[in-house]
Amino acid sequence: MEEMEVVLLTGLPIEERRDFILTKGKQKRQLKCDADSVAGSVSQRACVYCGARVVLNPVTDAVHLVHGPIGCASYTWDIRGSLSSGADLYRNSFSTDLKEHDIIFGGEKKLARAIDELVRKYRPKLVFVYSTCIVGVIGDDLEAVCKAASGKHGIEVIPVQSSGFIGNKSAGYRAACDALMRLIEPGEKKYVIKSKNINYLGDFNLAGEAWIIKRYLSRMGVDINVVFTGDSSYAALKKAAGASLNIIQCAGSMIYLASRMEENYGIPYMNVSFVGIEDTSNSLRNIAKAFNDPEMAYKAEQLIEHETALVKPAIQRYREKLEGKKAAVYVGGGFKAVSLIKQFKEIGIDVVMIGTQTGRPEDYRRIGDLVDDGTVILDDANPAELEKFMLEKGADLLVGGVKERPLAYKLGIAFIDHNHNRKHPLSGFIGAVNFAEEVYATVCSPVWNYI
């Protein structure tokens, strides 16, 4: 990010936000990111609990018990859109529903009772117990309660240290990864890749995306050991140490887990991205390369050629209609942002504004390398900033999450949900067509003519 110009922030009264926004150009400055939001800001960000919950929620056969007052469980009840091929226990909402009495006298007893009742009813092999803000303050010993319950019922009861105030969403990803590490059984220490069995990290199987990737890999002769955490189960997660390679899609949430697994089990890892044709193709090639297997590489090339040929005509049709349109991107993590820039290029669209909630310095460096001069890059944006830059840059489309959708619509700007609320799989070759179609459906909708 050395060659960036400081944008003139007239109209943005808050001085502290200056360092978080850049326009790509010629001046030298490092974009500030990964800092806490300012008190009093209308931040689009969430908390530690939120980060932990989104990472662990797709574990399908676990009881996900939220220890705290009701809200934290209510707001996260089945909102992820992670699909399951088997169990659906994870789609329920379990809360200790702490009351005033519990706050004063402690919530440990109620927690123990809740675990007992849920285990009796659902017979799970695994219970995650999430701590919320208040648990961190009233001093419940989650670890002790979980240990006792685990002994009593002969199942795994794992505490997730996710009190909301101890950091931001990224800290929640870490808390989730720590919980997952406790689950994984130690395997044999090995650096040599023997089998063609891999773990796929950072795909939450939204709209069945992990299944698409699983099919591609299977055609290359690669088996997925377990996906973290889309459509995963207790038994599959237990065996995670048996993989010979970890591939990571959502680096923001999973790089920590990957490095811990490398450290403890000697499993090497690599970043992949199945967003867009270019990144999907490169990722498949890189996986084959990692196995150093010419036959696999050949199969990968065949798959890429075949699938690309299948989707190219459709993409080309949409590209003709979308060429020259401008997109704004505001997503959670930096890795997705990087892929989206490339994917938009595939359909003839320039990204004129791009930001993330939790991007890291290296993400912003990559973003800076990819975008054209004049593109606004910003970290932890608030609605006023999103509005200002979308209008200033003439964006036709915003990619974002729940809170950004109506903001875009009010401005007469089209919208794509690249978050929990996506309705079609956006991964792989087929995902690239779905993405182009979604972009076309919203950008070229007749409704904009009536504003």
Place this chain on the structure above:
Amino acid sequence: MLNSTPKELIERAGGAINPAKTCQPIGAMYAALGIHKCLPHSHGSQGCCAYHRSHLTRHFREPVMASTSSFTEGASVFGGGANVKTAVNNVFTIYNPDVMAIHTTCLSETIGDDLPTYIKATEVPEGKVVIHANTPSYVGSHITGFSNMTKAMVSYLAEASEENKKEQANIIPGFVNPGDMREIKRLAKHMGVKSIMFPDTSGVLDSPITGQFMMYPKGGARVEDIRDSGNSRITLALGSYASADAAYHLERKCKVRAITLKTPIGIKATDDFLMTLRSNFVKEIPYDLEEERGQLVDIMTDTHYHFYDKKVAVFGDPDIVAATAEFLLSLGMRPVHVLTGTPGGVTGASAGGFEREVKEMLDQSGVQANIKAGGDLFLLHQWIKNEPVDLLIGNTYGKYIARAEDLPFVRLGFPILDRSMHPYLPIVGYKGAMRLLELIGNALLDRVDRDASDEDFELVM
């Protein structure tokens, strides 16, 4: 997904499974959005604010603006006083609202943050107002939070500045949609009664698209009107859970007589609302409202045989559920399971008030029912397994039960995350009752069509 719900009822003491409520702060945030040019402020971790905004956005499909104190570890050790100070300063400098409405969270309540002292110690710009409500998430529900923030509007703003009371009524609408608030105002206007509604989210969370983003849309109760509510002759609290506390507080503070009524859902509750206005302001019911009522009764008689003796499970927020149950009874239906997630005894309604009120109503109609104020959807599902129903009425979360038990399902209340239009089209008043009739009737008849064998499949129903 709910296939593992056992039929056998079990005593539970370890919390909620599939809750029928959420926490106080979101209700406070919703109420605060009903003040014109108000920015709600969440005094807690960032996540609370983000969750409330997302949840409200999913229901209303509108931008929801609110700021947060962004608690960190430091704030939770040393107290959130510094955060409040910084937040007040930033909010007025950057977002420039007229009112900043702070609500607390479980975190700030537990560490003992003293909001009134913090606010007093903070410089608020000339002409601007900061109000606050204590909304500990571990007490009551989102309805309690709505009630508490509405009460805070009275505490901070209402004034009895004139010697004689004005010929005007305050209306506290309760936790209903902006479309309902519009309809209630329309009814009062038709009656020729000047009214002050607070909170009033119409024009805020159902605002039109203009091609511009308005941080503060045109709607919402004006601060000067809420001030003037202390000069009104009466306050109508619609729904005892969400509205009564504020009304009685106003009675104590400014001697404005408080009258608690049901949320005007259905014919009887709407009659009561209009008759109360009539008797207090010596007005005649205008012809066009009589006509609306007559049309409603006409439709009810035309279709009553569709509804007769149908068993219904209804759940949601207590004010809405109680009024809806009353309407169901007037149609000859039997609400055999009536459940809310809001425990009694936390706001205007006394402990056990909801259960007693609904039971009295059902007893009069000879309907035996399961009734619970502080229940959850796991319990409701068990009830339905033990005594099956013909129809389920409630918020979006009911869809799991509807699917598991293959029940016709009418979406009503908050939140509705999977259908649109609810914030716009009212369920209150005579027009709202007609809409409910349509929703319920269509759900029942669509099911009859779906299940009919070829020879029973009818054109005219």
